Amino acid sequence: xxxxxxxxxxxxxxxxxxxxxxxxxxxxxxxxxxxxxxxxxxxxxxxxxxxxxxxxxxxxxxxxxxxxxxxxxxxxxxxxxxxxxxxxxxxxxxxxxxxxxxxxxxxxxxxxxxxxxxxxxxxxxxxxxxxxxxxxxxxxxxxxxxxxxxxxxxxxxxxxxxxxxxxxxxxxxxxxxxxxxxxxxxxxxxxxxxxxxxxxxxxxxxxxxxxxxxxxxxxxxxxxxxxxxxxxxxxxxxxxxxxxxxxxxxxxxxxxxxxxxxxxxxxxxxxxxxxxxxxxxxxxxxxxxxxxxxxxxxxxxxxxxxxxxxxxxxxxxxxxxxxxxxxxxxxxxxxxxxxxxxxxxxxxxxxxxxxxxxxxxxxxxxxxxxxxxxxxxxxxxxxxxxxxxxxxxxxxxxxxxxxxxxxxxxxxxxxxxxxxxxxxxxxx
Amino acid sequence: xxxxxxxxxxxxxxxxxxxxxxxxxxxxxxxxxxxxxxxxxxxxxxxxxxxxxxxxxxxxxxxxxxxxxxxxxxxxxxxxxxxxxxxxxxxxxxxxxxxxxxxxxxxxxxxxxxxxxxxxxxxxxxxxxxxxxxxxxxxxxxxxxxxxxxxxxxxxxxxxxxxxxxxxxxxxxxxxxxxxxxxxxxxxxxxxxxxxxxxxxxxxxxxxxxxxxxxxxxxxxxxxxxxxxxxxxxxxxxxxxxxxxxxxxxxxxxxxxxxxxxxxxxxxxxxxxxxxxxxxxxxxxxxxxxxxxxxxxxxxxxxxxxxxxxxxxxxxxxxxxxxxxxxxxxxxxxxxxxxxxxxxxxxxxxxxxxxxxxxxxxxxxxxxxxxxxxxxxxxxxxxxxxxxxxxxxxxxxxxxxxxxxxxxxxxxxxxxxxxxxxxxxxxx
Numbered sequence: 001x002x003x004x005x006x007x008x009x010x011x012x013x014x015x016x017x018x019x020x021x022x023x024x025x026x027x028x029x030x031x032x033x034x035x036x037x038x039x040x041x042x043x044x045x046x047x048x049x050x051x052x053x054x055x056x057x058x059x060x061x062x063x064x065x066x067x068x069x070x071x072x073x074x075x076x077x078x079x080x081x082x083x084x085x086x087x088x089x090x091x092x093x094x095x096x097x098x099x100x101x102x103x104x105x106x107x108x109x110x111x112x113x114x115x116x117x118x119x120x121x122x123x124x125x126x127x128x129x130x131x132x133x134x135x136x137x138x139x140x141x142x143x144x145x146x147x148x149x150x151x152x153x154x155x156x157x158x159x160x161x162x163x164x165x166x167x168x169x170x171x172x173x174x175x176x177x178x179x180x181x182x183x184x185x186x187x188x189x190x191x192x193x194x195x196x197x198x199x200x201x202x203x204x205x206x207x208x209x210x211x212x213x214x215x216x217x218x219x220x221x222x223x224x225x226x227x228x229x230x231x232x233x234x235x236x237x238x239x240x241x242x243x244x245x246x247x248x249x250x251x252x253x254x255x256x257x258x259x260x261x262x263x264x265x266x267x268x269x270x271x272x273x274x275x276x277x278x279x280x281x282x283x284x285x286x287x288x289x290x291x292x293x294x295x296x297x298x299x300x301x302x303x304x305x306x307x308x309x310x311x312x313x314x315x316x317x318x319x320x321x322x323x324x325x326x327x328x329x330x331x332x333x334x335x336x337x338x339x340x341x342x343x344x345x346x347x348x349x350x351x352x353x354x355x356x357x358x359x360x361x362x363x364x365x366x367x368x369x370x371x372x373x374x375x376x377x378x379x380x381x382x383x384x385x386x387x388x389x390x391x392x393x394x395x396x397x398x399x400x401x402x403x404x405x406x407x408x409x410x411x412x413x414x415x416x417x418x419x420x421x422x423x424x425x426x427x428x
Numbered sequence: 429x430x431x432x433x434x435x436x437x438x439x440x441x442x443x444x445x446x447x448x449x450x451x452x453x454x455x456x457x458x459x460x461x462x463x464x465x466x467x468x469x470x471x472x473x474x475x476x477x478x479x480x481x482x483x484x485x486x487x488x489x490x491x492x493x494x495x496x497x498x499x500x501x502x503x504x505x506x507x508x509x510x511x512x513x514x515x516x517x518x519x520x521x522x523x524x525x526x527x528x529x530x531x532x533x534x535x536x537x538x539x540x541x542x543x544x545x546x547x548x549x550x551x552x553x554x555x556x557x558x559x560x561x562x563x564x565x566x567x568x569x570x571x572x573x574x575x576x577x578x579x580x581x582x583x584x585x586x587x588x589x590x591x592x593x594x595x596x597x598x599x600x601x602x603x604x605x606x607x608x609x610x611x612x613x614x615x616x617x618x619x620x621x622x623x624x625x626x627x628x629x630x631x632x633x634x635x636x637x638x639x640x641x642x643x644x645x646x647x648x649x650x651x652x653x654x655x656x657x658x659x660x661x662x663x664x665x666x667x668x669x670x671x672x673x674x675x676x677x678x679x680x681x682x683x684x685x686x687x688x689x690x691x692x693x694x695x696x697x698x699x700x701x702x703x704x705x706x707x708x709x710x711x712x713x714x715x716x717x718x719x720x721x722x723x724x725x726x727x728x729x730x731x732x733x734x735x736x737x738x739x740x741x742x743x744x745x746x747x748x749x750x751x752x753x754x755x756x757x758x759x760x761x762x763x764x765x766x767x768x769x770x771x772x773x774x775x776x777x778x779x780x781x782x783x784x785x786x787x788x789x790x791x792x793x794x795x796x797x798x799x800x801x802x803x804x805x806x807x808x809x810x811x812x813x814x815x816x817x818x819x820x821x822x823x824x825x826x827x828x829x830x831x832x833x834x835x836x837x838x839x840x841x842x843x844x845x846x847x848x849x850x851x852x853x854x855x856x
Binding site: 018022025028031032129134136137140141144145146147148149150215273276290291292293294295296297298299302304305307308310311312313314315323324325 | 562563574724735736737
């Protein structure tokens with residue numbers, strides 16, 4: 001009989017309960033993990049809280065440090081979330097030579113490189129598939145299955161809340177506020193959705209994905225970030241008229257020796273695979289030298305899907321542990337990436353203005369673009385009496401030049417308002 | 429210094445040349461594989477053939493048996509294709525205790541279970557990511573990343589040729605013959621496309637995928653199969669009118685203790701994720717108890733993408749070999765599946781008839797459906813003078829009942845022609 005491997009489960013929230021439930025199907029799991037697994041300790045913040053029998057009381061503890069250090073714990077599974085005490089517990093576990101499975105986006109995005117190096121030194125696994133895209137397989141396919149392809153870019157819709165809002169605005173003509181309220185009603189947005197709306201959630205996930213794709217240590221702070229708060233129904237309508245959807249994209253791309261990493265709303269051609277990704281769905285589009293585009297799509301959030309990813313990692317770790325090959329997943333040490341400054345990033349821009357509607361105005365605006373060497377690809381203009389809406393899409397231009405254009409337009413007397421400016425992602 | 433692992437490459441066709449080229453990037457590959465890899469022997473059928481310097485002559489051999497047995501070969505990579513001599517060489521290699529990477533769809537679909545058991549007994553890896561979907565990561569994500577989810581169904585568009593033809597017919601109104609010729613011109617269809625058109629290619633890939641998803645030994649002969657030859661522009665038009673696309677689908681599903689496995693053209697709701705997959709693209713849609721739908725999309729054919737998948741497998745095998753954990757990828761032994769007979773499969777049906785256009789005809793047709801307990805969900809009828817087109821979509825019905833309906837309709841005097849019958853895949 002193969003000895004059961006013991007798990008210390010840190011956290012019994014939504015994800016933790018689903019992990020507990022999935023591991024309860026002992027026979028199936030044992031078959032896949034090469035032998036039985038047993039949850040021996042569960043760490044919760046408040047021992048007194050009523051958990052409605054989610055797990056037996058005698059397994060509960062409120063001391064992560066003690067559980068992680070306990071000699072009878074083989075694998076540490078962290079699903080508490082947040083930087084601390086989760087980070088402390090994971091460092092303790094790795095230092096004690098115990099493999100760790102975590103779904104902690106925030107921690108991996110800020111300290112992934114350091115934790116992976118610690119795991120490497122201790123010769124143990126650190127797996128984090130659940131930290132991005134919940135149940136959509138991303139980290140392992142990108143690190144392992146695509147290891148034979150030379151990856152150039154990962155472009156993702158990594159946040160379900162903002163994608164739901166933008167989809168409902170575009171499809172049903174709902175306002176931003178109305179679509180957000182609907183997302184909250186359906187449970188796709190949290191009570192405080194700030195981190196989703198301002199792109200912080202996507203930026204953290206992008207840091208994790210890009211680090212895996214390019215074998216670098218990219219941190220969330222390296223990611224340029226802009227949220228969807230300024231996108232209006234008018235922008236969505238003009239974008240569609242020009243053949244584009246608007247999505248909150250997370251983009252990481254190698255350009256020579258540098259890495260571009262940015263999260264912002266972007267116009268995306270309607271025939272781009274990501275333009276079809278609707279509502280709360282997430283998707284990641286991978287470009288490489290050797291393959292055509294590969295796209296992974298699915299629901300990117302939720303307790304059960306995240307737990308399934310965590311259990312997949314647990315199975316992997318358990319098999320490595322039985323085979324005595326902890327730390328198998330690492331190969332070359334990641335490099336520190338040279339981040340391309342946002343001012344040097346080159347892409348087309350959508351610029352929406354309100355102009356005084358009289359002769360010569362258009363020429364003055366066009367002159368500003370020309371003088372800054374930003375060339376115009378398409379224009380939509382609509383007179384509304386006193387004023388006219390004018391929407392420009394530029395050709396590829398360095399961000400620096402576009403910023404100068406925007407600056408100069410703002411001070412032109414014929415420009416009544418610089419309504420919005422949104423980047424365009426045209427590479428399919 | 430880590431010793432280089434030696435590869436015996438069987439085959440130097442399109443895939444083989446790309447494998448040779450990709451492994452030439454020694455430094456990157458060594459970083460990922462945990463040490464250098466070296467192609468030491470290449471087996472070709474004809475030593476005299478001019479290969480334009482694709483590989484050094486001194487590496488070439490025409491004796492697969494000798495190369496596979498050679499003591500200085502650590503890993504065997506088979507990209508010849510076909511049942512033999514590829515199968516013989518792979519059996520020899522596994523029996524000699526050498527891990528094998530193959531992209532051989534035909535062989536894995538007919539003998540995958542036997543070969544995997546042989547690898548298991550020898551304690552070595554047998555990897556075959558390139559055998560399905562070329563560079564789209566499928567086998568490993570399904571077997572490993574999704575090991576924590578309880579998979580229920582895999583539904584794929586696994587053949588680029590037929591998807592290209594059906595897309596061009598639907599989008600541009602081209603005839604079947606015209607779209608096929610275009611596919612051949614663009615290199616998406618072979619000179620003899622029979623195995624693509626009649627569903628044999630998809631059935632082989634489905635056998636491999638379903639075996640991985642459900643941990644069973646499903647063979648290509650277990651898969652029910654029907655090709656796209658009978659699909660007409662009229663079917664595509666009526667389907668669209670009813671809210672459906674038509675795709676050649678490969679479907680495997682667990683139903684209780686049984687497995688359904690079938691390849692056939694199917695009506696698919698236009699909002700189904702696979703309905704959007706156009707032209708030569710492939711996609712696999714995975715359903716499970718624990719996740720929402722997960723979809724993998726990409727180009728499913730081509731020398732470079734297949735080679736990238738092969739190299740991903742080589743990297744995996746090399747790391748396991750260095751760690752001394754050959755055969756790591758296996759866990760529970762696969763079961764022999766109970767295949768659900770096609771007559772018992774339950775799904776809706778699209779049935780297109782030409783009827784004599786006079787009073788009472790419709791009632792006689794509807795009576796046949798009613799008497800066989802096949803209930804009708806929607807009807808389109810269009811008079812064309814003497815005759816009328818009538819298109820029915822049924823509710824869920826057992827195939828057996830629908831076959832009886834079709835049989836009886838054929839013998840009704842008011843039915844001028846049973847134009848077509850196509851299954852409907854309504855589960856999203």
